[in-house]
Amino acid sequence: MQPHGRVRRIAEDIEKMKIRGAGKIARSAAEALLITAQQSKATKPSALASELESSARLLLSTRPTAVSLPNSIRYIMFRVKEGQRRNVELGALRKLVVKTATDFIQNSMRAIERIGEIGAGRIEDGDRIITHCDSAAVRAILETAYTQGKKFTVVVCETRPRFQGRITARRMSDAGIRTSLIVDGAARFFMTKMDKAIVGADAVAANGAVVNKIGTSTLALAAHESRVLFFVAAETYKFSPETMLGQLVKIEERDSSEIISEKELERMPNVTVRNPSFDVTPPEYVDLIVTERGIIPPQATIMIMQEEFGSITAEGLMEYQAYRLAEEDESDNS
Numbered sequence: 001m002q003p004h005g006r007v008r009r010i011a012e013d014i015e016k017m018k019i020r021g022a023g024k025i026a027r028s029a030a031e032a033l034l035i036t037a038q039q040s041k042a043t044k045p046s047a048l049a050s051e052l053e054s055s056a057r058l059l060l061s062t063r064p065t066a067v068s069l070p071n072s073i074r075y076i077m078f079r080v081k082e083g084q085r086r087n088v089e090l091g092a093l094r095k096l097v098v099k100t101a102t103d104f105i106q107n108s109m110r111a112i113e114r115i116g117e118i119g120a121g122r123i124e125d126g127d128r129i130i131t132h133c134d135s136a137a138v139r140a141i142l143e144t145a146y147t148q149g150k151k152f153t154v155v156v157c158e159t160r161p162r163f164q165g166r167i168t169a170r171r172m173s174d175a176g177i178r179t180s181l182i183v184d185g186a187a188r189f190f191m192t193k194m195d196k197a198i199v200g201a202d203a204v205a206a207n208g209a210v211v212n213k214i215g216t217s218t219l220a221l222a223a224h225e226s227r228v229l230f231f232v233a234a235e236t237y238k239f240s241p242e243t244m245l246g247q248l249v250k251i252e253e254r255d256s257s258e259i260i261s262e263k264e265l266e267r268m269p270n271v272t273v274r275n276p277s278f279d280v281t282p283p284e285y286v287d288l289i290v291t292e293r294g295i296i297p298p299q300a301t302i303m304i305m306q307e308e309f310g311s312i313t314a315e316g317l318m319e320y321q322a323y324r325l326a327e328e329d330e331s332d333n334s
């Protein structure tokens, strides 16, 4: 059975990036499962569970890199399976999904707020801070620090090809924070004048490597060279449990039309366009990760993962991993 129209719309919006940013993607997926439960006409628990499974599959096929997406689905579907094992009735199963999805969404919002408070503690008067792409967690830190009366300036990389840096610049401007917008290639030029670099994450691997918007690892390299502190702001549901089993995070490669028109490309028969959407910053280039549970060095990621995901069996992890896009490519967590 096809997922409900509203669920299909959410999946399409994630795929087309109308819904974007790892946290928002995860909350929207939770909302889609909630809608599935509310709109279902199933007459028995197993039928509701299979409708939820088909929504989950559709959502997981949208974008492969943000680990927050399978983590939010897992958070809900594990409880559904548990409910089925306990033979809960249809009404109770529906309520369970609504409650679990609502809990996930609220916890996610609280986590961002908490990251804002914790991270703001590391911002000092006079700081010059560079960021990349658009991250709600990073914005929470900057906006909280500004509300606390701290005086600092921000430099935002425009973040080609989709220009999410402009979203950050606009938000900073709305908040009253003095901000410069630069082309991505100017990041190293400005780095020597920076005090801190702060970015978000789509996934954090067990070894503390951070997967974020393409260009993040170049920024990290430039920060390292100039001895500028490199912070990552990430909710713990962006930690990738699969990487505890040695799996790699899949790097999404998007359409060439984001970079160049088909017509122009046709005039260059020997040119292939490559458009990876994310890259991997090794833990050596990350000074600390601000999570809702506190600030950790990247090397401590595995400890948090063991606490958060320790109860999930390897089979449970693989089950949801298997829903994700099948093809393997040159993903890399090193």
Ligand code: RUB
Residues within 6 Å of the ligand: 020, 021, 022, 023, 024, 066, 132, 133, 134, 135, 136, 137, 138, 164, 199, 200, 201, 202, 212, 213, 277
């Ligand atoms: C967004 C991106 C963000 C992270 C974190 O990429 O890389 O830095 O998702 O964002 P895209 P948040 O625009 O391709 O989704 O802190 O909002 O979860």
